[in-house]
Structure formats: C-alpha cells, structure tokens
Amino acid sequence: MSVNVANLVQGPATLYIGAFGATEPTSATATPASAAWTDLGGTLGGAEISINQEYKAMEVDQIVDIPGSRLVSRGLTIKTQLAEPTLLALQYALNDGVYSTGASDNTYEPNNQSSATQPTYRAVLLDGWAPGGAGKKRKLIVRRVLSTDAVVFAYKKEDQSVFSVTFTGHYVDSSTASFKVIDQAN
Helix, strand or coil: CCCCHHHCCCCCCEEEEEECCCCCCCCCCCCCCCCCEEECCCEEEEEEEEEEEEEEECCCCCCCCCCCEEEEEEEEEEEEEECCCCHHHHHHHCCCCEEEECCCCEEEECCCCCCCCCCCCEEEEEEEECCCCCCCEEEEEEEEEEECCCCECCCCCCCCCCEEEEEEECCCECCECCEEEEECCC
16 A cells, blocks of 8 residues: 555644534534634644544354444543633633633632533534645534543643643434534545
C-alpha cells in the first residue's frame, strides 16, 4: 500500500459547547452559529477523542472458534485542558451552576442539588482538520455530553493554569446517533 500524504493530519482543533439540541452546522466548512455554540477558547495539549467499544463474544459448544461478537457498550470522551480558565469555562466544566458578572467582580457558585436532580446536558463540537489535502475540515459533534471526570486546575510557579476536563457522550434517542463526524469532500 502506498502512502497518500494528503491523508496525513496534524494541527489543533477548536472546541465549542452548546445547549443539548443546538442547531448543528450542515457542512464541515460551516462556521458554528455563535447564537448556538460558544468557543471554549484556547486549549493546551490538544484534544483527545476516545471511542471505546466493548464487544461480547458469543459461544457454542460445537466449535472452538468464536462464531461472532455483539457490541454491548460504546463510550465516547473528549479530553482536553482549557487554557483560558475563566469562570464561564468553569461553569461548563462543572455542568452548570450560577455564573454572574458584575461591575467589580464576576462570580461562580455550583448548584446545591441532590443526586436525583437531572444534570444539564450540553453538546460539544470539535472543529479540526480532515484527511484529503491542505485545508480540509472535519467536525465531530457529540450531541449529548456531561463533564464527568474531576475538573483539575492548579496554580504553580512553573506551569500555566488550565482546567482539565473530560466530556463524555451519552445516548440521545432511538433515532439520533450520539455523535456525528462530517468531513469536507475532496
């Protein structure tokens, strides 16, 4: 197999967050509507997408080989470090709460809710590069997400402060896939 150098991809992506059900861009080149999508700003160390699929092997007594497997679970995560640790970014990283701006101070307070309270699901859009030649775009839209891991940030003499976040995709409904990938056509 020969290598097609036009299919090699390198470079950062822009991460957007929107409300669950936000209007999705219809093409890989369309700019996400600012009324529906908020740019989360700079990231540090890129954005890592992981699609973990688990298959369960079936068995029969009559043969030693695995006759087939069935998909039993799928999980999608986007891990990144938000390089602009604003209070609005903290609100998104902690799945809601109350963020307010004032004349002299901005504040954030988490919600005081029980585990029975339905969390605020959002959508995440990753706008990056696609195979197929210079300047081709790819959009990954995860339609229903929560920030699920610990939100970590530190103040250190030698390191930049960031919010480390993991957005985990969730089931939408029987007619809507949990995520969608759009590549710009060649």
